[in-house]
Amino acid sequence: MNALLEISGLTKRFGGLTALSDVSFGASEGAITGLIGPNGAGKTTCFNLITGTLPATSGTIRFRGQDIGGLSPHKVVEHGLARTFQAATTFPAATVRENILRGALLRHPLGLGAMVFGGAAARDAERKARQTVDEVMEALDLTEHAHREAGTLAYGHQKRLGVAIGLATRPGLLLLDEPAAGLNPDEVDRFATMLKEIRTRFGLSVLIVEHHMRLIMRICDHIVVLDHGEKIAEGAPEAVRDDPKVIEAYLGADHAK
Numbered sequence: 001m002n003a004l005l006e007i008s009g010l011t012k013r014f015g016g017l018t019a020l021s022d023v024s025f026g027a028s029e030g031a032i033t034g035l036i037g038p039n040g041a042g043k044t045t046c047f048n049l050i051t052g053t054l055p056a057t058s059g060t061i062r063f064r065g066q067d068i069g070g071l072s073p074h075k076v077v078e079h080g081l082a083r084t085f086q087a088a089t090t091f092p093a094a095t096v097r098e099n100i101l102r103g104a105l106l107r108h109p110l111g112l113g114a115m116v117f118g119g120a121a122a123r124d125a126e127r128k129a130r131q132t133v134d135e136v137m138e139a140l141d142l143t144e145h146a147h148r149e150a151g152t153l154a155y156g157h158q159k160r161l162g163v164a165i166g167l168a169t170r171p172g173l174l175l176l177d178e179p180a181a182g183l184n185p186d187e188v189d190r191f192a193t194m195l196k197e198i199r200t201r202f203g204l205s206v207l208i209v210e211h212h213m214r215l216i217m218r219i220c221d222h223i224v225v226l227d228h229g230e231k232i233a234e235g236a237p238e239a240v241r242d243d244p245k246v247i248e249a250y251l252g253a254d255h256a257k
């Protein structure tokens, strides 16, 4: 598998606090890569640097060989990285379909000319976007809720909608920030199955931050472990699970609670 995303020497300091220190890792094409670590390890900071939400103090971020460090979040999306957030970022008064269509148009906007003058190109772009929406809704089991207002969905469905919006941008890499937070065990299992299915169906590559260990162990091809801003381990799920440094980091975090 080829490295799609290459992080090298990534460092982020907030005043005197080093949230991320000289971290390097890669996410491969077609793989589900997990980024884990105890609370405060630097996972969200790492996501924020990759998506352009925060500037890095130093280090490089390359996507498909291109340096995307320092680009605005909007430009990062145009390069093919999509992110879903921990908190629901949907428009609650819009329907499920409208929310997903927004994602589809984010990556392939109709353009001002097309919107003003219409024409075959605009109709074609809109047709493609609507087709993407149908596919994504089906893949995430949301078709029956297409016309419901997003704000009225059950929590588990709202989380899936967040993923659907990201998926609709047809990302080269989908970044998932704690997609299983707050889900019950059945919903977690269902989510794991669904994620594996959409990975195969859409040829998706995923970078996921998640506290839910069973989910991570079940779906990831490769796992990177952070602790106190440093990478302490990476490898296949079984190797990472049995790594003494990883066990110690998690036990230490538990004892600190």
Ligand SMILES: Nc1ncnc2c1ncn2[C@@H]1O[C@H](COP(=O)(O)OP(=O)(O)OP(=O)(O)O)[C@@H](O)[C@H]1O
Residues within 6 Å of the ligand: 014, 017, 018, 019, 037, 038, 039, 040, 041, 042, 043, 044, 045, 046
């Ligand atoms: N904007 C900020 N300003 C100052 N410090 C910050 C900021 N964002 C994060 N930090 C600090 O950086 C460190 C890493 O935080 P981060 O949120 O990246 O960890 P995390 O692994 O995502 O944690 P969690 O699992 O709890 O979400 C923490 O010590 C945190 O307090």
